[in-house]
Amino acid sequence: MKRRDFIKVTGLGVAGAAAVASPAIAQSMPEIKWRMTTSWPKSLDTLHGGAEMMAKMVGEATDNKFQIQTFAAGEIVPGLQVLDAVQSATVEMGHTAPYYYFGKDPTFTFGSSVPFGPNMRINQAWYTLGGGRENLNEFFRSYNVTSLLAGNTGCQMGGWFRKEINSVEDLQGLKFRIGGFAGRVMQKLGCVPQQLAGGDIYPALEKGTIDAAEWVGPYDDERLGLYKVAPHYYYPGWWEGGTMLLAFINLDKWNALPKSYQSVLEQAGHLANNWMMAKYDSVNPMALRKLLAGGTKLHPFSAPIMEASFKAARELHNEVSATNANFKKVYESLTSFSNNSYSWFQVAEVGYDNFMARHSQS
Amino acid sequence: MKRRDFIKVTGLGVAGAAAVASPAIAQSMPEIKWRMTTSWPKSLDTLHGGAEMMAKMVGEATDNKFQIQTFAAGEIVPGLQVLDAVQSATVEMGHTAPYYYFGKDPTFTFGSSVPFGPNMRINQAWYTLGGGRENLNEFFRSYNVTSLLAGNTGCQMGGWFRKEINSVEDLQGLKFRIGGFAGRVMQKLGCVPQQLAGGDIYPALEKGTIDAAEWVGPYDDERLGLYKVAPHYYYPGWWEGGTMLLAFINLDKWNALPKSYQSVLEQAGHLANNWMMAKYDSVNPMALRKLLAGGTKLHPFSAPIMEASFKAARELHNEVSATNANFKKVYESLTSFSNNSYSWFQVAEVGYDNFMARHSQS
Numbered sequence: 001m002k003r004r005d006f007i008k009v010t011g012l013g014v015a016g017a018a019a020v021a022s023p024a025i026a027q028s029m030p031e032i033k034w035r036m037t038t039s040w041p042k043s044l045d046t047l048h049g050g051a052e053m054m055a056k057m058v059g060e061a062t063d064n065k066f067q068i069q070t071f072a073a074g075e076i077v078p079g080l081q082v083l084d085a086v087q088s089a090t091v092e093m094g095h096t097a098p099y100y101y102f103g104k105d106p107t108f109t110f111g112s113s114v115p116f117g118p119n120m121r122i123n124q125a126w127y128t129l130g131g132g133r134e135n136l137n138e139f140f141r142s143y144n145v146t147s148l149l150a151g152n153t154g155c156q157m158g159g160w161f162r163k164e165i166n167s168v169e170d171l172q173g174l175k176f177r178i179g180g181f182a183g184r185v186m187q188k189l190g191c192v193p194q195q196l197a198g199g200d201i202y203p204a205l206e207k208g209t210i211d212a213a214e215w216v217g218p219y220d221d222e223r224l225g226l227y228k229v230a231p232h233y234y235y236p237g238w239w240e241g242g243t244m245l246l247a248f249i250n251l252d253k254w255n256a257l258p259k260s261y262q263s264v265l266e267q268a269g270h271l272a273n274n275w276m277m278a279k280y281d282s283v284n285p286m287a288l289r290k291l292l293a294g295g296t297k298l299h300p301f302s303a304p305i306m307e308a309s310f311k312a313a314r315e316l317h318n319e320v321s322a323t324n325a326n327f328k329k330v331y332e333s334l335t336s337f338s339n340n341s342y343s344w345f346q347v348a349e350v351g352y353d354n355f356m357a358r359h360s361q362s
Numbered sequence: 363m364k365r366r367d368f369i370k371v372t373g374l375g376v377a378g379a380a381a382v383a384s385p386a387i388a389q390s391m392p393e394i395k396w397r398m399t400t401s402w403p404k405s406l407d408t409l410h411g412g413a414e415m416m417a418k419m420v421g422e423a424t425d426n427k428f429q430i431q432t433f434a435a436g437e438i439v440p441g442l443q444v445l446d447a448v449q450s451a452t453v454e455m456g457h458t459a460p461y462y463y464f465g466k467d468p469t470f471t472f473g474s475s476v477p478f479g480p481n482m483r484i485n486q487a488w489y490t491l492g493g494g495r496e497n498l499n500e501f502f503r504s505y506n507v508t509s510l511l512a513g514n515t516g517c518q519m520g521g522w523f524r525k526e527i528n529s530v531e532d533l534q535g536l537k538f539r540i541g542g543f544a545g546r547v548m549q550k551l552g553c554v555p556q557q558l559a560g561g562d563i564y565p566a567l568e569k570g571t572i573d574a575a576e577w578v579g580p581y582d583d584e585r586l587g588l589y590k591v592a593p594h595y596y597y598p599g600w601w602e603g604g605t606m607l608l609a610f611i612n613l614d615k616w617n618a619l620p621k622s623y624q625s626v627l628e629q630a631g632h633l634a635n636n637w638m639m640a641k642y643d644s645v646n647p648m649a650l651r652k653l654l655a656g657g658t659k660l661h662p663f664s665a666p667i668m669e670a671s672f673k674a675a676r677e678l679h680n681e682v683s684a685t686n687a688n689f690k691k692v693y694e695s696l697t698s699f700s701n702n703s704y705s706w707f708q709v710a711e712v713g714y715d716n717f718m719a720r721h722s723q724s
Contacts, residue, residue, distance in 0.1 A: 028425040029391065029425070057625065057629055060621065060622060060625035061423055061622055061625045061626045061629060062622065063390040063391070063620070063621075063622040116718070116721070118718065119711065119714060119715055119718065120483070121482070121483070121516075121639065121643060122643060124636065124639075124640065125639065125640035125643035125644055128636060128637060128640035129637070129640040129641060129644045130640070130644060149636075154483075154710075154711060155710040155711045155714045156710065157709075157710055217710065218706065235709050235710045235713060235714075236709075236710040236711075236713050236714035236717075237710065238714065238717075241714055241718065258425070259422065259425075260422060260423055260424065260425040263419065263422035263423045264423045264626075264629075266633065267419055267423060267626075267629035267630055267632065267633045268629055270629065270632040270633040270635075270636050271628065271629045271632040271633075273632075273636070274486065274490060274511075274632050274635070274636070275490060275491070277483065277486075277487065278486065278487035278490035278491040278492070279491060281483060281484060281487035281703050281706070281707070282487055282491045282492055282699075282703070284706040285702045285703055285705045285706040286702070288705070288706050288709065289705070298709070300713055306717060310717075310721060337644075338722065339722045339723055340647045340648070341643050341644070341647055342718060342719055342722035343647045343650070343651070343722065344580065344643070344646040344647040344650050345643070345715070345719065346715075346719030346722070347519075347597050347598075347650065347660070348516075348517040348518065348519055348579065348597045348598040348599065349481065349516060349517045349598075349715070350712075350715050350716060350719050351597060351598050351662055352481060352517045352597075352598035352600065352603055353481055353707070353708075353711070353712050353715065354712060354716070355598075355600075355668060355672075356478070356480065356481065356603065356704060357704055357707065357708030357712050358708075359478070359672060360700065360701045360704035360705065360708070361701055
């Protein structure tokens with residue numbers, strides 16, 4: 001081949017490469033429209049707001065090439081069937097609290113919060129760098145979904161009680177509206193756990209069909225008006241020390257995404273996660289003041305109740321671990337990380353928070 | 363015009379539209395290369411690692427169309443001149459602790475942490491939704507920079523002391539290596555604050571040129587080996603309750619970015635922020651154990667020292683507020699948000715953390 005011919009051929013080669021480059025751009029930024037269904041009514045602007053924020057960020061980052069339309073609970077899928085809808089690809093993704101699906105397998109509980117699990121920061125550190133995400137996604141794979149961090153409520157409240165609860169004996173026979181796996185710990189303590197949707201709690205408490213009910217924290221609780229019929233407001237909600245919300249994504253849809261869109265989704269989840277925590281930290285204080293002004297009586301759970309609950313939770317976790325290898329594996333991963341992390345957290349952080357809590361006057 | 367001609371013309375029109383579409387894509391995803399200089403040596407894989415993570419996420423999200431090259435302190439700009447380099451557009455952006463620039467204006471302090479400022483979560487909530495970002499960026503505008511959230515260390519330690527410090531009297535004349543604005547509070551308490559670079563601390567403590575030194579927390583401190591020459595390790599570092607790291611971006615460069623790239627940068631900062639906090643929460647526990655095994659003696663600052671420090675910090679903040687309108691404005695925004703937020707945080711969170719700290723055995 002002559003040099004001139006070689007150049008020609010090379011020239012063609014370059015042109016060919018350029019012709020390939022345009023489709024490559026189109027492939028890396030394809031126009032994609034997804035649907036995300038959530039477990040939340042629109043009125044919960046903290047939880048549903050976090051899902052909307054995640055979708056908005058994905059649109060912004062991709063110049064609206066990747067659009068996610070958000071649907072509230074019941075619009076296309078019932079609030080507690082988000083997992084099923086994502087698994088079957090009815091929707092590409094969902095925003096939910098994985099512990100809602102503990103009936104399928106209690107291992108789901110670790111995707112949100114386990115009784116006496118760590119606070120928000122340690123739970124999130126476990127998910128992010130402590131093996132949580134890998135452990136959970138390995139488990140979620142059998143449901144054909146993967147997960148991303150997408151929100152946190154912080155430590156929740158222990159709920160609303162018609163009468164004061166001072167001792168473990170006061171829990172005997174107490175009809176307590178409490179969600180998910182935590183109800184099984186309550187059962188060990190003598191309570192009768194009840195499953196009720198948010199809107200049914202007020203009339204049940206008013207009539208005395210139930211004696212107590214937990215929901216989230218001041219801002220979300222205040223809207224239900226429970227303080228009017230059950231004025232004793234207990235803390236902390238030891239079954240929700242730092243509840244994570246995750247985005248569930250259908251695994252086939254996830255794998256079909258360009259790598260750049262996978263990264264955009266993950267980063268949008270981190271922003272939404274921080275937005276939601278900041279939102280709770282911004283709106284809960286005022287809501288708590290309103291509740292107190294409305295006659296709410298604030299109490300800590302007594303030391304005997306906390307200790308008995310801690311013991312009951314450990315027992316339950318060990319019982320489930322004995323028969324469920326998935327649960328055992330994730331429980332050991334979380335507990336080991338959390339115990340280790342608290343050995344440092346209790347030094348500077350807890351001491352500083354105790355001091356600052358005493359010295360902050362609003 | 364014949365129908366056949368019309369089709370031809372339409373054909374051309376479509377081809378023209380396609381030709382326009384390509385530049386539109388090119389404009390929304392232009393190839394951009396930025397440089398980010400940091401205040402950290404590469405060996406600080408927590409702080410510098412956070413900057414690198416932010417750059418990596420921007421590349422991933424944009425299919426490497428937007429590339430940010432990260433430089434450690436001293437590679438192209440000295441570690442404490444990040445602001446100046448970004449202001450003058452020597453580099454497009456930087457990763458730093460804004461309080462390093464308190465000599466220009468103490469208002470910079472609020473970009474990281476102010477003595478007896480809030481913990482990580484509340485500081486971050488203030489920046490994100492409590493007016494912090496708006497207040498700070500309005501102030502930063504006069505330096506031709508804007509900021510994004512890009513990391514947090516959590517509550518730091520109070521530092522290494524050659525002798526035990528029990529009373530406020532023990533602080534009199536103490537030569538204490540302490541950075542930035544906190545040194546002025548220490549001065550009020552009778553200390554003699556010293557400015558020393560990280561590498562100079564060990565020999566100064568060994569010779570007794572200084573009596574004490576603060577750095578960050580267990581993981582970063584352990585590398586300096588200070589426990590060998592000043593074994594008394596105090597907590598908490600009340601001048602660093604939840605220190606934020608920010609990305610500074612030259613305002614002209616920021617304004618020239620496509621909106622999508624601005625959004626990508628912000629989201630990458632949130633992921634890096636969470637990665638850094640998770641990294642500290644993962645590695646500090648083991649480092650603390652190593653320090654204790656090496657002979658470190660852990661002490662809380664005594665109540666009288668904490669109270670006197672709190673009083674001195676308030677005095678200083680009020681003095682500076684009286685003559686600096688920027689400082690006053692941002693201080694009032696932060697204090698109002700923080701006091702309000704702690705009124706809720708102290709209920710569920712602090713109680714839960716106290717319980718969990720007691721019940722976590724590693």
